[in-house]
Amino acid sequence: MSVRNLKQLFAPKSVALVGASERPGSVGATMLRNLREGGFKGQLYPVNPKYETLDGLEVWPDVARLPAAPDLAIICTPPSTIPGIVRSLGELGTRAAIVMSAGVSTARDLRGRSIKQAMLDAANPYLLRILGPNSSGLLAPGIGLNASIAMGGAAAGRIAFVSESGALMAGVLDWARTRNVGFSTILALGESSDVDFGDVLDYLASDPGTSAILVHAESVRYARKFMSAARAAARSKPTLMLKAGRSLEAATAGACLSGVLARPDDVYDAAIRRAGMLRVYTTDQLFAAVETLARAKPLFGERLALLGNGAGPVVLASDALQYGGGHQAELAPETVSRLRDLVPEWSGTGELNLRGDAPPERYRDVIDVLLHDPQANAVVMIHAPNAVVDPADVARAVAPLAKASSRNVLACWLGLQSVGEARTIAYEAGMPAYRTPEAAVNGFLQIVNFRRNQQLLMEVPASVGDGEPDRERARALVRAALERGRRTGRYLLDDPDTKAILDAYGIPTVPTRAAATPDEAVAMAADIGYPVAVKILSPDVVQKSDVGGVSLDLDTPDAVRAATERMARRLAELKPDARLDGFIVQAMARNPEAHELIAGAATDPVFGPVILFGQGGLAVEAVNDHAVALPPLNTVLARDLIARTRVARQLAGYRNHPAANLDAIAAVLVQVARLIAEVPEIVELDINPLLADANGAVVLDARMRIAMADRAGNALDRLAIRPYPVELEDVVPWQGGTILLRPIRPEDGAAHVAFFNALTPDDVRYRMFVRVRELQPAQLARFTQIDYDREMAFIATRTGPDGHPETLAVARVVADPDNMSAEFAVTVRSDLKGKGLGVMLMNKLIAYCRARGTREIVGEALPQNAPVIGLVKKLGFTVGPVDEDEGVRKFWLELR
Known part of the structure; x- marks a missing residue:
C-alpha cells in the first residue's frame, strides 16, 4: 500500500x-x-x-x-x-x-x-x-x-x-x-x-502545492520502498534529510573489515546521496538549505568569488569555503585588471575588500565584472553595516544584477535590525540572504552538494567492458563452500577460495594456490613460478603478519620450505590453540608504485548489502579513509565512490608517481557490486589489498563470509535498489536472424541518442506530443536510468554495422506507487516499422505487468498516430474517442 x-x-x-x-x-x-x-x-x-x-x-x-x-x-x-x-x-x-x-x-x-x-x-x-x-x-x-x-x-x-x-x-x-x-x-x-x-x-512528490520536502528521520524500516520514493521525490523537487541518532549508532560487528568499517551512519549517508537528496546536520541547516535551494539558479561550476566591505568577514568566508571542500575562483587577468581600476587599494590577489566606505555603485560595478568572469560560477557578497553607507541602498544597487544574471549571487547582511530592509530587498529579487559569512558560504556549498547528488541521477555511464560473469561457476563454488561449512562449522572462506569466486566475475587476482604441507607448497611455487609469497592458512588468524605468517620474495624451493616450517613453529608458539590448515602460495606482486586499497562488501541491517572502498593495507582501521555506496554500481557511481575518499588524491598522481588506472578500479567495484547482488549467500567480502597502478588493478588478498540465503522470498529483495533484471532478457528470432529483448540500462545512453536521431520528426511528435530536435541530458538520463522496482523499459537491440549495439525499438511502462495502473509508451525506429517489433515488445511488456500484479495498462496517443492505435487494438486494448480537452485518444487494457 x-x-x-x-x-x-x-x-x-x-x-x-x-x-x-x-x-x-x-x-x-x-x-x-x-x-x-x-x-x-x-x-x-x-x-x-x-x-x-x-x-x-x-x-x-x-x-x-x-x-x-x-x-x-x-x-x-x-x-x-x-x-x-x-x-x-x-x-x-x-x-x-x-x-x-x-x-x-x-x-x-x-x-x-x-x-x-x-x-x-x-x-x-x-x-x-x-x-x-x-x-x-x-x-x-x-x-x-x-x-x-x-x-x-x-x-x-x-x-x-x-x-x-x-x-x-x-x-x-x-x-x-x-x-x-x-x-x-x-x-x-x-x-x-x-x-x-x-x-x-x-x-508529496506529485503534490502541486509542495515545492520542497524536508525529512527528519531517526530510522528507516523499508529500505527498498524508501529509496524508490526518495529518488522519485528528489527528481521532481528539492528533498532534504536530517538524519538523527548518529551518535547512537555503533559499528557493525563483522568477521571481515568491511563489516566493521561500514558504520550505519555511513550507509545512511550513501543512501541519501544515491537518492539525489541533500543531507543536512542541524535544523538551522535544514531550513537554510530550503531557502537557498528554493532561490538558487542552476549551477554550472563550483568556483566561488568572494567580496565584502571589510577584510575580516571575507577571510572568514574564505576559511569556510576551504574547510568545506569548496574552491575559490581564480580570476582571469582581464577581470583582475578591471577590478583594480574599480578598487585601486586592492593588490590583485587575496581578499577582495571594497572598504567600509564603498558606495553602492562600487558593489554593483564589481559584482557585474565578477559575473562576467569565466572562472567565477557564483558570487558571495558580504556587507557589514556602518554609518557611511545605507545597506538598503547597496541592496537596491545589486538586486537588479542578481535578478538578471544566470549565475547565483548570495548576500550576507551582517547584523539584524540595521540590515532588515536590505535583506527584504534581496529576498524580493530572489537573492538568498544570510546573517553570517560562514552561512552564506555554506549556502553555496549546499547548492554544490545538491548539484552533485542530482548529477548522479542524470549522468549516463560508460560500459564497464565486454563479457558476462560466469554466474553459475561462482554459485557452484559458494554452494560447495556452504556444504563444507555445514560439516565444519566454518563459513569464512580463505584467500584461494575467495579468489576463485572473484575470478568467475572477471575480477583480476594474483595467481594463488592452497597447499596442505611444506612439500605441496614447494610444488605449488614451482607451478606458479618464482618468486612467490607464502602465508599461513588458519581460520583462527585474522591478521597473518601478527604471528609472522607472511614471507615475501621467496625465489627457491629451499626458501619456500624453510619459510613454511618457520611459520608453523611461530604459530604454535604464539597461538597454540590456532588451527593450521596449510599455506597459501601466490605469485609475488612487485610494484613499489602500486597503491594499497580496500574494496569490499558488508550487510547493513536496514539497507542490505553495501559496497566499501578506501585506503587499504595493514593500517586500514587506523587510517579510517573509506566511503560506502549502495549496489548496484555503474562506472559513474563507482567513480563517485572513489572520489569520496582521501586516497583519491593520491590515485590522481603526484610528483613522479603516475595516476592510477581509475577505470580499472571502477571496473572492480562494479563487478564486486554485481557479485554481491547476484550471489545472496555472500554476507561480507574483503579485498585488502587491492593493488592499483597505472596499468590496472589486481587483488592481492581476499576473504569472504557466507551464509545460507533466505529462500522465503526473492533474493533481490534484500537490496535497497533493485539491480538490472538479467532474468528478463530474451533472444528471439527476427527477420532471418536474432535480436535481444531486454530491459534498458544506463549504459544504453549512446545507442538511445542514435535511436532518437533515427526517428522522423512526426514520430518524435507522436512520442513526445511536441516537436523535439534533440534529447537533453536530463531527458536521456531519465529514459535510461530507471527504477526497476517501479518502471520498466524493454528495448529490442542487436549489434550494428559498426560493431556497437543499436536500439531498434523501445516499450516503456511506469506504474503508480500502488501498482494499480501503469502507463505505457512504445516507439519503433522509423525505418523498421511494420516488421513486428512493436507487437513483440508490447507482448513482453503486458506479460511483465501481469506477472507483477498490475491491474491495468493505460496509454494515450494523438488521433493521427494510426500505427500505435492499430497496434493496441490488435493487442486487445479498449480505445476511447478523442478527448476534446486534451486532443488525444486514450486506451486501456484490464489485466485481472
Whole structure:
C-alpha cells in the first residue's frame, strides 16, 4: 500500500474528532481547540457519548451515528477502543485516520492479542490509511487544518516537513513562526504502523502545492520502498534529510573489515546521496538549505568569488569555503585588471575588500565584472553595516544584477535590525540572504552538494567492458563452500577460495594456490613460478603478519620450505590453540608504485548489502579513509565512490608517481557490486589489498563470509535498489536472424541518442506530443536510468554495422506507487516499422505487468498516430474517442 487514500489524509473536506473533550489539558480538548482556531472550513464532527454539544458544535455519541462518512478521523481514545472505532469508520466509508493515542503498540486485549495488529486488521478490508499511532498529528495550513497537538498553527507555504518526532515538529513550528516560514504540510509520523516515509514522499512528490520536502528521520524500516520514493521525490523537487541518532549508532560487528568499517551512519549517508537528496546536520541547516535551494539558479561550476566591505568577514568566508571542500575562483587577468581600476587599494590577489566606505555603485560595478568572469560560477557578497553607507541602498544597487544574471549571487547582511530592509530587498529579487559569512558560504556549498547528488541521477555511464560473469561457476563454488561449512562449522572462506569466486566475475587476482604441507607448497611455487609469497592458512588468524605468517620474495624451493616450517613453529608458539590448515602460495606482486586499497562488501541491517572502498593495507582501521555506496554500481557511481575518499588524491598522481588506472578500479567495484547482488549467500567480502597502478588493478588478498540465503522470498529483495533484471532478457528470432529483448540500462545512453536521431520528426511528435530536435541530458538520463522496482523499459537491440549495439525499438511502462495502473509508451525506429517489433515488445511488456500484479495498462496517443492505435487494438486494448480537452485518444487494457 502506498498513496491510496492519502488525499483524504492530507486534504480532507470533513473531519471527525473521536474522543473530543472539554477537559483542560486533554488531547481531545487540545485537538478540538486547534481544529477550531486553525480556520478549517470543512465539516467538523466531534464524537463522544459524554457530551451533546462542545464549543457550539453538535456532538455525536459514536462513529456509527455520524450523518456522513468523514474524509478524515482523528482518534484520541484509549488503545482498547481503537480497533472497533477503526472498523466502524471503515464500514461508514472513511478512508484515513490519525491515531494520536500512545501505548497502542504495547497494549493487549483480554485474550492477549496485539491491539496494534487488531487496528491494522480492522483497517485493511477498507484500505483505510492510518497515521500513527502515537502521532502528534498533521497540519495543512493551505486549507486551515490544524489536526495536531502543537501549540499554535503554521503559515501557509510550499515547504513540506515530515518528522518522526512530535517534539521536533512542535519545535520547528515555533522556529518557523519567528522566521515567517510557511508550509504546505507538516506532520509527525509517530510509529508508522501504516503510513511511513515512503508513502508520504510518494504523495508529496506529485503534490502541486509542495515545492520542497524536508525529512527528519531517526530510522528507516523499508529500505527498498524508501529509496524508490526518495529518488522519485528528489527528481521532481528539492528533498532534504536530517538524519538523527548518529551518535547512537555503533559499528557493525563483522568477521571481515568491511563489516566493521561500514558504520550505519555511513550507509545512511550513501543512501541519501544515491537518492539525489541533500543531507543536512542541524535544523538551522535544514531550513537554510530550503531557502537557498528554493532561490538558487542552476549551477554550472563550483568556483566561488568572494567580496565584502571589510577584510575580516571575507577571510572568514574564505576559511569556510576551504574547510568545506569548496574552491575559490581564480580570476582571469582581464577581470583582475578591471577590478583594480574599480578598487585601486586592492593588490590583485587575496581578499577582495571594497572598504567600509564603498558606495553602492562600487558593489554593483564589481559584482557585474565578477559575473562576467569565466572562472567565477557564483558570487558571495558580504556587507557589514556602518554609518557611511545605507545597506538598503547597496541592496537596491545589486538586486537588479542578481535578478538578471544566470549565475547565483548570495548576500550576507551582517547584523539584524540595521540590515532588515536590505535583506527584504534581496529576498524580493530572489537573492538568498544570510546573517553570517560562514552561512552564506555554506549556502553555496549546499547548492554544490545538491548539484552533485542530482548529477548522479542524470549522468549516463560508460560500459564497464565486454563479457558476462560466469554466474553459475561462482554459485557452484559458494554452494560447495556452504556444504563444507555445514560439516565444519566454518563459513569464512580463505584467500584461494575467495579468489576463485572473484575470478568467475572477471575480477583480476594474483595467481594463488592452497597447499596442505611444506612439500605441496614447494610444488605449488614451482607451478606458479618464482618468486612467490607464502602465508599461513588458519581460520583462527585474522591478521597473518601478527604471528609472522607472511614471507615475501621467496625465489627457491629451499626458501619456500624453510619459510613454511618457520611459520608453523611461530604459530604454535604464539597461538597454540590456532588451527593450521596449510599455506597459501601466490605469485609475488612487485610494484613499489602500486597503491594499497580496500574494496569490499558488508550487510547493513536496514539497507542490505553495501559496497566499501578506501585506503587499504595493514593500517586500514587506523587510517579510517573509506566511503560506502549502495549496489548496484555503474562506472559513474563507482567513480563517485572513489572520489569520496582521501586516497583519491593520491590515485590522481603526484610528483613522479603516475595516476592510477581509475577505470580499472571502477571496473572492480562494479563487478564486486554485481557479485554481491547476484550471489545472496555472500554476507561480507574483503579485498585488502587491492593493488592499483597505472596499468590496472589486481587483488592481492581476499576473504569472504557466507551464509545460507533466505529462500522465503526473492533474493533481490534484500537490496535497497533493485539491480538490472538479467532474468528478463530474451533472444528471439527476427527477420532471418536474432535480436535481444531486454530491459534498458544506463549504459544504453549512446545507442538511445542514435535511436532518437533515427526517428522522423512526426514520430518524435507522436512520442513526445511536441516537436523535439534533440534529447537533453536530463531527458536521456531519465529514459535510461530507471527504477526497476517501479518502471520498466524493454528495448529490442542487436549489434550494428559498426560493431556497437543499436536500439531498434523501445516499450516503456511506469506504474503508480500502488501498482494499480501503469502507463505505457512504445516507439519503433522509423525505418523498421511494420516488421513486428512493436507487437513483440508490447507482448513482453503486458506479460511483465501481469506477472507483477498490475491491474491495468493505460496509454494515450494523438488521433493521427494510426500505427500505435492499430497496434493496441490488435493487442486487445479498449480505445476511447478523442478527448476534446486534451486532443488525444486514450486506451486501456484490464489485466485481472
